[in-house]
Amino acid sequence: xxxxxxxxxxxxxxxxxxxxxxxxxxxxxxxxxxxxxxxxxxxxxxxxxxxxxxxxxxxxxxxxxxxxxxxxxxxxxxxxxxxxxxxxxxxxxxxxxxxxxxxxxxxxxxxxxxxxxxxxxxxxxxxxxxxxxxxxxxxxxxxxxxxxxxxxxxxxxxxxxxxxxxxxxxxxxxxxxxxxxxxxxxxxxxxxxxxxxxxxxxxxxxxxxxxxxxxxxxxxxxxxxxxxxxxxxxxxxxxxxxxxxxxxxxxxxxxxxxxxxxxxxxxxxxxxxxxxxxxxxxxxxxxxxxxxxxxxxxxxxxxxxxxxxxxxxxxxxxxxxxxxxxxxxxxxxxxxxxxxxxxxxxxxxxxxxxxxxxxxxxxxxxxxxxxxxxxxxxxxxxxxxxxxxxxxxxxxxxxxxxxxxxxxxxxxxxxxxxxxxx
Amino acid sequence: xxxxxxxxxxxxxxxxxxxxxxxxxxxxxxxxxxxxxxxxxxxxxxxxxxxxxxxxxxxxxxxxxxxxxxxxxxxxxxxxxxxxxxxxxxxxxxxxxxxxxxxxxxxxxxxxxxxxxxxxxxxxxxxxxxxxxxxxxxxxxxxxxxxxxxxxxxxxxxxxxxxxxxxxxxxxxxxxxxxxxxxxxxxxxxxxxxxxxxxxxxxxxxxxxxxxxxxxxxxxxxxxx
Numbered sequence: 001x002x003x004x005x006x007x008x009x010x011x012x013x014x015x016x017x018x019x020x021x022x023x024x025x026x027x028x029x030x031x032x033x034x035x036x037x038x039x040x041x042x043x044x045x046x047x048x049x050x051x052x053x054x055x056x057x058x059x060x061x062x063x064x065x066x067x068x069x070x071x072x073x074x075x076x077x078x079x080x081x082x083x084x085x086x087x088x089x090x091x092x093x094x095x096x097x098x099x100x101x102x103x104x105x106x107x108x109x110x111x112x113x114x115x116x117x118x119x120x121x122x123x124x125x126x127x128x129x130x131x132x133x134x135x136x137x138x139x140x141x142x143x144x145x146x147x148x149x150x151x152x153x154x155x156x157x158x159x160x161x162x163x164x165x166x167x168x169x170x171x172x173x174x175x176x177x178x179x180x181x182x183x184x185x186x187x188x189x190x191x192x193x194x195x196x197x198x199x200x201x202x203x204x205x206x207x208x209x210x211x212x213x214x215x216x217x218x219x220x221x222x223x224x225x226x227x228x229x230x231x232x233x234x235x236x237x238x239x240x241x242x243x244x245x246x247x248x249x250x251x252x253x254x255x256x257x258x259x260x261x262x263x264x265x266x267x268x269x270x271x272x273x274x275x276x277x278x279x280x281x282x283x284x285x286x287x288x289x290x291x292x293x294x295x296x297x298x299x300x301x302x303x304x305x306x307x308x309x310x311x312x313x314x315x316x317x318x319x320x321x322x323x324x325x326x327x328x329x330x331x332x333x334x335x336x337x338x339x340x341x342x343x344x345x346x347x348x349x350x351x352x353x354x355x356x357x358x359x360x361x362x363x364x365x366x367x368x369x370x371x372x373x374x375x376x377x378x379x380x381x382x383x384x385x386x387x388x389x390x391x392x393x394x395x396x397x398x399x400x401x402x403x404x405x406x407x408x409x410x411x412x413x414x415x416x417x418x419x420x421x422x
Numbered sequence: 423x424x425x426x427x428x429x430x431x432x433x434x435x436x437x438x439x440x441x442x443x444x445x446x447x448x449x450x451x452x453x454x455x456x457x458x459x460x461x462x463x464x465x466x467x468x469x470x471x472x473x474x475x476x477x478x479x480x481x482x483x484x485x486x487x488x489x490x491x492x493x494x495x496x497x498x499x500x501x502x503x504x505x506x507x508x509x510x511x512x513x514x515x516x517x518x519x520x521x522x523x524x525x526x527x528x529x530x531x532x533x534x535x536x537x538x539x540x541x542x543x544x545x546x547x548x549x550x551x552x553x554x555x556x557x558x559x560x561x562x563x564x565x566x567x568x569x570x571x572x573x574x575x576x577x578x579x580x581x582x583x584x585x586x587x588x589x590x591x592x593x594x595x596x597x598x599x600x601x602x603x604x605x606x607x608x609x610x611x612x613x614x615x616x617x618x619x620x621x622x623x624x625x626x627x628x629x630x631x632x633x634x635x636x637x638x639x640x641x642x643x644x645x646x647x
Contacts, residue, residue, distance in 0.1 A: 227524035228433045234527050235441060237640065238590050244638060251640045258594050261524050299575060300601070303613050 004155055011147050019140045023133070030132060039084065042103045042120050045070075049116060053107060069120070075113040081106050089119065098123055161185035165194055172201065174208055174276065211275060219268045226261045233257060266387040269327070270374075273394045278321040286325070286416075287312045287350045293329050294348075297337065305342055311349040318418075320399045328395045331388040332357050332414055338388075339363075339412070347411070354417035361412045368405040423538060424448045424465075428458035428472045428481065429500065434523075438471065441527045442534075455479040462488050467495050468542065469534055472517075474501040474508055482515050489516040496537040500525070526595035532585040551584055552646045553629045565628040575600055576621045583634075583644035592641040618642060 049070060082105035088097040099122040107114045165182055172180055180201050182194035233254040237247070272278065294301075294308060301308050318325065336346045336359035344360035372393040375386040389403075396403045396416070404415045425447045429435040432453065439449045450467075452458040455476040462470070462484065470488065474481040485497055497517040501508050509520045518541075519533050539547050539558055549556040555564040561577050563570040572580065582599050583591065593611045600614070618634060626632050635643050 223523045224431045224434060228431065228437060230524045231434065231437045231441070231527050234592065234595075235437065237592065247638045247640065251638070254592065255594070296601075300613055303616055 003159070004152065007151055007155070008148055011151065012144060015140065015144050015147065019136060023136045026132060026136070027129065030128065034128060038101050038120055038122065042084070042101065042118055045118050045120070046103055046105065046116075049118060050107060053109065053114075053116075069118060071117040071119075073115050075106060075115050078108060078113045079106055086122070087119075099126065158187075161187060161190045161194075165190070165197065169197065174204060208275065212277060215268060215271055215275065215277075219264070222264050223261065226257060226264070229257045230254065230261065263387070266391065270387065270391055270394055273324065273391070273398055276398060278324050278398075280321050281319055282322050283317045283319055284322060284325045286316045286318055286329070286355060288315070289325060289329050290333075290348060290350070290355070293326075293333055297333060300337060301346065304337070304340065304344070306337070306340055306344050306346055308346045308348070311347075311351070313349075313351045316350050316353055316355060318399065318401065320395075320401075324395045324398070328392050331392040332416070335359075335388055335392075335414070345411075354415060356413055356415050358411040358413045360410060364410075365407045366405070366412065371405050372403070423468045424450070425534070426450050426452065426458070426461055426465075426467045426470045428452045428455070428470065428476070428484065430454065430473060430476050438527070438530070441531070445531060447534075455481065455484060458484050459487060463491065466492060469496040469498065469538060471498050471500055471530075471534075474499055474512065482511060485512065485515040485517055494541065496534075496541045498530075498533060498537065500530075526592070526598065528582070528586045528589060528591050528595045529599055531589075532582050532599065535585040536581075549584060551587070551644075552631065552633070554625070556580070556584065565625075568628065570624060570628055572621070572624065575617055576624070579617055579621055583642075587644050587646065590637045590641045590643045596642070 082103065084101065084103050087100050087102055089100050090096070091098040100119045101122055102117050102119045104115065104117050107116055161183075168180060168182065172178060180198060182198055185191055185194065233250055236242070236250050237254065242250070291310070291312075294310065298308075336357055339361045340346065340359050341362050345358075346360075347356075347358040349356050372389050374390045393403050395401075400419045402415075402417055402419045404417075406413045406415065423446075425442055427435055427438050427442070427449065429438065429451070430453055435451050435453065439451050442449045450461065450465075452461055455478045458472065458476075458481075472481040472484055481499065481501075485499075488495060488497065493516075498519045498521060499508070499512040499517045500521050500523060501512075509522075512520055518537050521530060521533060536558070547558065549558065553565055554570075556562070557564075558581065561574075563572055563577065563580065578600060579596070582596065593614050596614045596618075597611060600617070622632065622634050633644050633646060635645050637643055
């Protein structure tokens with residue numbers, strides 16, 4: 001939800017509540033005033049009627065009003081009373097029942113008692129309420145729209161520097177040596193925010209560079225001694241005077257040194273990917289890449305008598321780093337080869353922007369949650385570093401790709417596709 | 423053949439130098455970029471091995487300098503930084519080849535030989551090993567006057583052995599030479615074995631001699647005597 005909408009909804013809610021409360025209050029106040037007025041009116045008419053009744057010595061017919069709002073009738077017994085009540089009277093002109101308020105009271109003249117009813121129409125007060133409600137509604141709409149536009153106008157002006165900072169942050173990419181400068185906004189909060197952001201980004205940038213340098217240095221520092229160990233051992237292996245046992249021992253040390261250096265390379269590669277140090281991006285035709293890689297691997301598959309079937313329908317383009325794309329495909333194909341058995345099968349299909357690499361394997365179902373973890377080896381084979389799929393998965397994460405595992409019909413499937421945007 | 427090794431890691435430098443001396447090269451070493459540039463300016467070399475990350479500067483500047491005064495010298499970059507940037511930059515500057523540490527000495531040997539062949543003989547050199555004649559430029563192999571058909575990998579394998587004649591080549595270095603990155607695959611040693619078996623058979627069928635010796639189960643060596 002946008003900031004603007006959030007503010008507007010708050011405004012709407014609050015103005016609505018205020019108007020509701022004010023409307024109710026206003027209604028009761030007016031009702032009270034109108035009520036009081038009508039009572040006053042009835043009282044004054046009552047007083048007038050009583051006066052003219054007493055002065056007039058003739059019959060009571062003479063004080064009947066022209067609008068039929070006063071009724072007089074004789075009473076048999078003598079009583080004293082006076083009360084107010086509401087009633088509905090049929091109006092001849094409007095052809096409907098109209099609310100009235102009436103005062104009923106008794107009056108004695110001589111020995112005769114009379115009951116007098118005076119009616120007063122309530123129609124006017126009802127009209128008044130209607131007018132008030134519609135007026136309130138119109139006022140509500142007017143005030144709200146005024147607030148809405150005012151708020152919009154203010155927001156676009158006041159929040160302008162904020163949105164500028166936001167777009168700068170959006171375009172900022174770590175590792176690309178950009179110098180981020182925020183302009184002075186003359187709003188202290190924004191200036192403070194921008195200052196903090198600037199410091200933070202510089203710090204992140206510096207840390208990133210440090211880390212990168214460390215990775216490179218570590219690589220350099222570890223690889224060189226390893227190179228020494230390896231080459232020295234290699235030279236010792238050339239020595240023809242060695243006994244079998246000596247040869248065997250050196251051989252084991254040599255193999256371990258090789259494994260160590262491969263492990264180191266793989267770990268460094270992982271951290272490089274995590275640090276997003278592969279910045280170059282190109283459109284890579286994955287199907288094409290797979291084809292070339294299969295050609296290179298053809299004999300490795302043939303020697304193991306693995307049947308490779310390929311089914312490509314249309315090109316699949318991923319925007320990614322060319323080296324990483326090669327590593328990704330290398331690792332996936334190596335995986336299909338490594339964990340396969342003699343006379344096995346590998347099936348590769350590219351369809352609907354999804355690549356599926358399926359292979360027969362020595363094991364049945366593998367725990368998918370552990371498959372992409374580092375050093376999670378399914379076999380105890382000393383040759384496997386246990387990092388191949390972790391690297392593949394890390395590459396996928398970098399480029400919003402998804403690598404999934406499934407097992408069906410005795411085939412292990414690795415499914416590579418673009419991540420669905422949620 | 424004179425080779426200069428510019429490498430700051432003394433141990434590694436000495437290992438390389440002693441290895442190359444065994445191979446019959448005349449070898450000199452330089453531990454710093456400054457010393458390297460000095461030597462390059464004073465003497466002529468057939469080939470130079472240069473580390474890119476040197477303590478007193480980047481090896482790339484030496485390559486640029488060398489290209490100006492001795493453009494005919496072959497250059498092989500050795501670098502611990504297994505990054506494409508270095509590789510591309512180095513090759514752009516005029517280096518002939520790139521090896522990332524750690525490498526097998528046999529691989530280095532094969533690269534130097536192939537480079538010198540290209541540089542010195544414009545590739546037109548014929549290699550004669552006992553009854554076998556190899557023309558590297560055309561990737562052709564003859565036994566006597568009869569051509570011998572080899573697959574791409576078998577030819578690469580033969581060249582690797584010929585470059586490292588008499589040395590024990592480990593299974594690892596062979597696998598890496600043939601498949602590069604794919605050498606990780608645990609099965610690659612089986613493939614090395616089966617390739618060697620095929621090559622061995624093809625050669626012994628024609629020549630009647632078995633040139634390959636198996637060494638303690640750890641590697642192979644090409645023996646001609």
